[in-house]
Amino acid sequence: MAFDSFSAFVVMGGHGPYVWTCYGVFFLLVALIAWLSIRDRRQVVRSQQREQAMVSSGQADTARRARAGGGFQRIPTTQNESISKS
Amino acid sequence: MNPARKRKLTIVLFLLAGVAVAVGLTTYAFRQNINLFYDPTQIAEGEAPVNVRIRAGGMVEEGSVKRDPDSLKVQFRVTDYSSSVTVRYEGILPDLFAEGQGVVATGQLNENREFVASEVLAKHDEQYMPPEVSEALERSAARAREEGREMPQY
Amino acid sequence: MWQFFHKLGSPKWFYGIAGRFMPWLLGFGLLLALAGIVWGLAFAPRDYLQGNSYRIIFIHVPTAFLAQSVYMMMAVAGVITLVWKMKLADVFVRAAAPVGAILTVLALFTGAVWGKPTWGTWWIWDARLTSMLILLFLYLGIIGLAHAYSDEKTAARAVAVLAVVGVVNIPIIKYSVEWWNTLHQPATFKLTEKPTMVPEMWVPLLLAVLGTYLLFGWAALYRMQTEVLRRERRTRWVKELIAAGGGSQLKSRGA
Numbered sequence: 001m002a003f004d005s006f007s008a009f010v011v012m013g014g015h016g017p018y019v020w021t022c023y024g025v026f027f028l029l030v031a032l033i034a035w036l037s038i039r040d041r042r043q044v045v046r047s048q049q050r051e052q053a054m055v056s057s058g059q060a061d062t063a064r065r066a067r068a069g070g071g072f073q074r075i076p077t078t079q080n081e082s083i084s085k086s
Numbered sequence: 087m088n089p090a091r092k093r094k095l096t097i098v099l100f101l102l103a104g105v106a107v108a109v110g111l112t113t114y115a116f117r118q119n120i121n122l123f124y125d126p127t128q129i130a131e132g133e134a135p136v137n138v139r140i141r142a143g144g145m146v147e148e149g150s151v152k153r154d155p156d157s158l159k160v161q162f163r164v165t166d167y168s169s170s171v172t173v174r175y176e177g178i179l180p181d182l183f184a185e186g187q188g189v190v191a192t193g194q195l196n197e198n199r200e201f202v203a204s205e206v207l208a209k210h211d212e213q214y215m216p217p218e219v220s221e222a223l224e225r226s227a228a229r230a231r232e233e234g235r236e237m238p239q240y
Numbered sequence: 241m242w243q244f245f246h247k248l249g250s251p252k253w254f255y256g257i258a259g260r261f262m263p264w265l266l267g268f269g270l271l272l273a274l275a276g277i278v279w280g281l282a283f284a285p286r287d288y289l290q291g292n293s294y295r296i297i298f299i300h301v302p303t304a305f306l307a308q309s310v311y312m313m314m315a316v317a318g319v320i321t322l323v324w325k326m327k328l329a330d331v332f333v334r335a336a337a338p339v340g341a342i343l344t345v346l347a348l349f350t351g352a353v354w355g356k357p358t359w360g361t362w363w364i365w366d367a368r369l370t371s372m373l374i375l376l377f378l379y380l381g382i383i384g385l386a387h388a389y390s391d392e393k394t395a396a397r398a399v400a401v402l403a404v405v406g407v408v409n410i411p412i413i414k415y416s417v418e419w420w421n422t423l424h425q426p427a428t429f430k431l432t433e434k435p436t437m438v439p440e441m442w443v444p445l446l447l448a449v450l451g452t453y454l455l456f457g458w459a460a461l462y463r464m465q466t467e468v469l470r471r472e473r474r475t476r477w478v479k480e481l482i483a484a485g486g487g488s489q490l491k492s493r494g495a
Contacts, residue, residue, distance in 0.1 A: 002285055009282060012292035018357050019295050022350045023281070026299045029342050033459055036338065041466045048473050048482050094323045098404060106408045113412070113419075121421040122366040143421060180360030182289060190364075190423050207360045210289060212425045214297070214437045220288035 123190050129199070130169035136195045142171060143190040143209065151185055164189060164201070175203040182208035251468045252477045254328055258461040265458040273302075273451025279444035287441075296354040298445055301429070302452040304347035304372070308410055310340035310456065311375060311403075314382070315410075318403035321396055328464070330396040331471070333403055334386050335463035339456060341379035348372055359423055367416035368424035371409055378406040392471075 003009040012019050087095070113120060123143035124134040134140055147170055150163035158177055162185075163170045173191050183189065188209035193202045215223075280298030287294040314336055320329035351369070352362045363369065382402055389395035417426045428442075429435050435442040472478045 002283055012295070013286070015291060015293035015295075015357055018293055018353050019281075022296045022299060022353050023277075025349055026303070026346055029346055030455075033339055033342055037459060037463050037466070040463070041469075044466055044470045044473075045482060048469070048478070051473075052479060052483060091323050095319070098319055098322050101401075102404055102407070105405050109408050109412070117420065120367050122364070122423055123421050125421065180358075182358055182360075187289075205360075207364070207423060208358060209423055210358060210425055212428045212436050214287050214290075214294055214428065214441055216285035216438060216440070217288040218285075219438060 125166045126164055126169040126171045127166055129171045129195065129201070134195055136197065136199075139192065139194055141190055141192050142173070142195075142201050142203075143188065144170075145188055146183070146185050148185045164191070171199070171201050173201045173203050173206075175206050177204075177206070179206055180208040182210055251328070251472050252475075255465055255468055258465055262458050262461050265454045265461070269451050269454030269456075269458055271451070272447045273455060276302075276444045276446070276448030276451055280441075280448060284441050284444055285438070290358055293354060293357045296350050297428075298448050300347060300350040300354060301445060302449045303343045303350065305449055306452050306456055307340055307343040307347050307372075307375060308413060309453070310336050310343065311378070312407060312410055314340065314403045315407035318400035321400035322404070327396075327471070328468075330392075330400065331464050331467045332460065333382065333396075333399055335467055336460050337379055337382045337386065339459050339463070341376060341383060343456075344372065344376040344379055348376065361423075364423050366422040366424060367420040368413065368422050371413040371416050374409055375413060378402070378409060381406075 001009075010016055010020075123141035126142070126144050128134055129142060134142070142164060144164040144166045147163040147165045152161045154160065159174070160176070160179065161172065161174050164173050165171075173189075173193075175191065175193075183206065188211065190207045190209050191201060191203035192205040192207075195201055277298055281295055284295070284298075286292050314333045317329040317332045317336075320326050321333070348369075351372075355364075356362050382399055385402055386395055386399050389398060414427075416422060417424055428437055429445075437445070469478055469481075
């Protein structure tokens with residue numbers, strides 16, 4: 001410990017206000033970076049969750065029909081023939 | 087790397103080089119304005135204008151500080167170890183002001199080539215050390231002076 | 241090498257690998273930075289000339305170093321955006337710019353508060369302080385430009401050009417104290433020479449510098465992940481990720 005007592009540590013030989021202001025602002029702004037980053041992440045995740053919830057409830061109808069019909073519908077194509085012909 | 091990318095990279099590098107040259111030339115042209123202060127040699131050689139607000143900077147000469155006992159008036163010499171200039175000032179000096187320490191003063195050169203300062207700032211170097219180390223260095227420097235040998239620069 | 245480069249271009253792969261690195265960066269970053277700060281504040285000896293006000297160095301130097309390093313990383317990312325059109329490079333610039341701006345504000349602020357008791361002034365228009373202020377304006381310009389265009393590709397290109405061009409300011413900041421007369425003293429830490437400090441002072445300073453670099457690494461990856469999620473929200477892997485874990489899992493991956 002470079003100081004004799006806790007009060008000497010706080011006073012810092014008269015430079016306390018300067019030193020503690022700097023450290024205070026440092027931790028404040030570092031916390032600000034963390035808060036902004038976490039807030040951004042939450043916003044992105046929440047808006048996406050809402051959108052997905054909306055889409056799935058809107059599609060519930062179609063989905064039910066699709067399940068009843070056995071999932072994907074088979075669509076006949078003529079791709080192979082056209083490739084072999086050309 | 088494919089030719090298109092190579093071409094793009096060349097363009098980017100040329101752009102960067104162009105900006106660098108432009109900025110370099112500009113700062114070179116304005117170098118005297120970018121310099122914060124004139125050093126004592128420049129003042130002695132007459133490079134610094136008289137009766138114009140300028141800054142002067144250097145080291146406070148050892149043993150040159152004269153304080154007026156009745157007021158805040160103070161006079162000292164600022165040196166760069168080849169020339170020096172006398173500075174007059176009235177006001178509170180910064181805590182770090184001391185003989186052998188750096189200062190930057192704002193003010194005007196009068197006709198007698200004395201610098202009349204309205205503000206004095208302290209300039210410190212990049213060395214940091216505990217008080218004990220500094221005292222030990224001073225002791226060994228004093229011993230070296232007594233024995234008449236050159237002290238290596240720390 | 242090229243394969244790694246292409247893999248890095250895959251947002252999904254990046255999202256996963258970033259999540260694996262982040263806990264380590266955050267843990268070691270906090271450990272080193274706090275150790276350096278506590279050591280510097282309470283245990284390092286006081287300076288023979290400045291007394292205790294010099295203890296501001298333990299945050300001033302890390303933030304000032306990092307503010308410049310982040311800008312250089314952004315300039316490299318800018319070149320990658322312009323030449324190779326890699327989207328992750330643009331994601332990095334967007335994620336890093338606000339952090340860099342706050343770091344520059346911190347370097348300027350701590351410097352001003354330190355300047356008052358040592359030099360006798362909060363601010364002076366010397367080359368070091370002025371070029372650092374220009375760095376702040378470059379960061380603000382990049383942030384503003386990134387939001388000025390609605391088209392992602394145009395914005396990416398404009399931001400990249402500014403990031404690349406502005407990098408000429410970095411050597412000016414670094415060498416300002418040698419090229420011109422300044423009030424600011426020359427560097428204490430140099431790559432090629434011994435620091436002009438005793439070890440009881442430079443070891444905590446080094447710890448604080450390394451810690452803040454690691455913490456920046458965490459913040460950059462976390463913010464890049466967010467930007468990747470936003471850009472890739474229409475893809476299947478993001479939809480599955482959000483449907484499966486929701487916010488909580490994403491948050492725990494972040495921390």
